[in-house]
Amino acid sequence: MFPTPPNSNKPNSTELSDTEAQKKGNRPSIFHQPxxxxxxxxxxxxxxxxxxxxxxxxxxxxxxxxxxxxxxxxxxxxxxxxxxxxxxxxxxxxxxxxxxxxxxxxxxxxxxxxxxxxxxxxxxxxxxxxxxxxxxxxxxxxxxxxxxxxxxxxxxxxxxxxxxxxxxxxxxxxxxxxxxxxxxxxxxxxxxxxxxxxxxxxxxxxxLPKPTNTATKASLWVGSCTCFHLGARGAALDPQVRAPPGTFDQLCHVCRVPHHYGNWSPQLADTCWHSRRGRIVSRRSQHCTH
Structure with a gap:
């Protein structure tokens, strides 16, 4: 058994608690907003x-x-x-x-x-x-x-x-x-x-101030519209690629109406969704490599 060196860099529990308390104290209140x-x-x-x-x-x-x-x-x-x-x-x-x-x-x-x-x-x-x-x-x-x-x-x-x-x-x-x-x-x-x-x-x-930076322009892909019209049942169920709240979550009920009544092909809807999912994953991987 070797004694712990006096100049050890490992912080003790007191230092951790003080740091956390300091962070909590410096955190602005939710009611103090611009x-x-x-x-x-x-x-x-x-x-x-x-x-x-x-x-x-x-x-x-x-x-x-x-x-x-x-x-x-x-x-x-x-x-x-x-x-x-x-x-x-x-x-x-x-x-x-x-x-x-x-x-x-x-x-x-x-x-x-x-x-x-x-x-x-x-x-x-x-x-x-x-x-x-x-x-x-x-x-x-x-x-x-x-x-x-x-x-x-x-x-x-x-x-x-x-x-x-x-x-x-x-x-x-x-x-x-x-x-x-x-x-x-x-x-x-x-x-x-x-x-x-x-x-x-x-x-x-x-x-509201004007933004100082220029936002990246989003692409308008026809597959997004096609997923909507075909009733893309996988859009709200895929755990790997989730849309933001308010998009597919709100559209899920509307999207399934034509598919429920059999007006559209479920195979075509699934193909459209997986094609869109592949493009999203490909773009993310390219972004990570760069």
């Missing part, structure tokens, strides 16, 4: 409010506009379907417009669509404006998380917590706001959302 983070979080809350906002006013819309049950439910379907489909192209668009421009374009589409939906005189017009609302929502929410992570202090963990908290609060408050404003008129929830989104748009334009 103004841009709070502006994006507020816009996220209002953005997801559009999902449950129309739920309380569906009976009033059906009664006053003499719409059928199928037309009434299309107010949900047009919004969610366009949101899901547009997420495939959101990365392609944001890599060319930039994060701030993509956010502002998405919010501007939401403001315009919500305002026009409030002034519409037929349920078909509201369905179309809800589709435009979904397009703006897809451009915004697919870029908002990256913007929060880039602007937040304290690491990506705290930024993701703020993002998820904003979505959770919004999904819970949306039907309440829709019911409160819908008691005045079924048009008021649309105008209320447009007003809140205008505030969020102005805050992002004023507070």
């Amino acid at each position: 103004s841009a983070v709070w502006a994006i979080s507020f816009a996220c809350m209002v953005s997801f409010m559009g999902i449950g906002l129309v739920d309380p006013i569906l009976p009033a819309i059906s009664r006053e506009l003499n719409s059928t049950p199928s037309q009434t439910m299309l107010l949900f379907t047009s919004y969610l379907l366009v949101t899901s489909a547009a997420m495939f192209f959101a990365g392609f668009i944001s890599s060319r417009l930039g994060v701030k421009r993509t956010l502002t374009v998405g919010l501007a589409l939401i403001v315009l669509s919500a305002t026009l939906a409030g002034t519409a005189g037929s349920v078909d017009a509201i369905i179309g404006f809800r589709a435009g609302w979904g397009l703006g929502n897809a451009l915004f929410i697919s870029t908002a998380l990256a913007a929060i992570v880039g602007a937040a202090s304290g690491g990506s963990g705290q930024a993701i917590i703020l993002y998820e908290a904003a979505l959770g609060v919004d999904l819970a408050v949306g039907p309440l706001v829709g019911g409160a404003l819908g008691s005045i008129s079924w048009r008021m929830p649309f105008f209320g959302t447009a007003a809140l989104m205008t505030i969020g748009l102005a805050a992002i334009i004023a507070l």
Whole structure:
């Protein structure tokens, strides 16, 4: 047995605990964030409010506009379907417009669509404006998380917590706001959302700084669209190549509809997905070698 040298470089438990305590003490609080983070979080809350906002006013819309049950439910379907489909192209668009421009374009589409939906005189017009609302929502929410992570202090963990908290609060408050404003008129929830989104748009334009670095342009590959149309069942199940939350996770239910009814070939869908997966793995391996 040899005694431990006095100048050993191995840190003891006291030093480790002091270091950890120092790191925890220097870590910024989740509530001490730049103004841009709070502006994006507020816009996220209002953005997801559009999902449950129309739920309380569906009976009033059906009664006053003499719409059928199928037309009434299309107010949900047009919004969610366009949101899901547009997420495939959101990365392609944001890599060319930039994060701030993509956010502002998405919010501007939401403001315009919500305002026009409030002034519409037929349920078909509201369905179309809800589709435009979904397009703006897809451009915004697919870029908002990256913007929060880039602007937040304290690491990506705290930024993701703020993002998820904003979505959770919004999904819970949306039907309440829709019911409160819908008691005045079924048009008021649309105008209320447009007003809140205008505030969020102005805050992002004023507070979110322009990025200093140039983002890598994403490629628009037709296979991504084909996977969507063919019902790529492997897209949400492959454990080695996972898409970000909000893309395949939200599209999984929509993608399986045509495959469930037998309109598309499952072999062709699997071939398309594995071809896309091979290209992703190849690009990652080339990046690692360089």
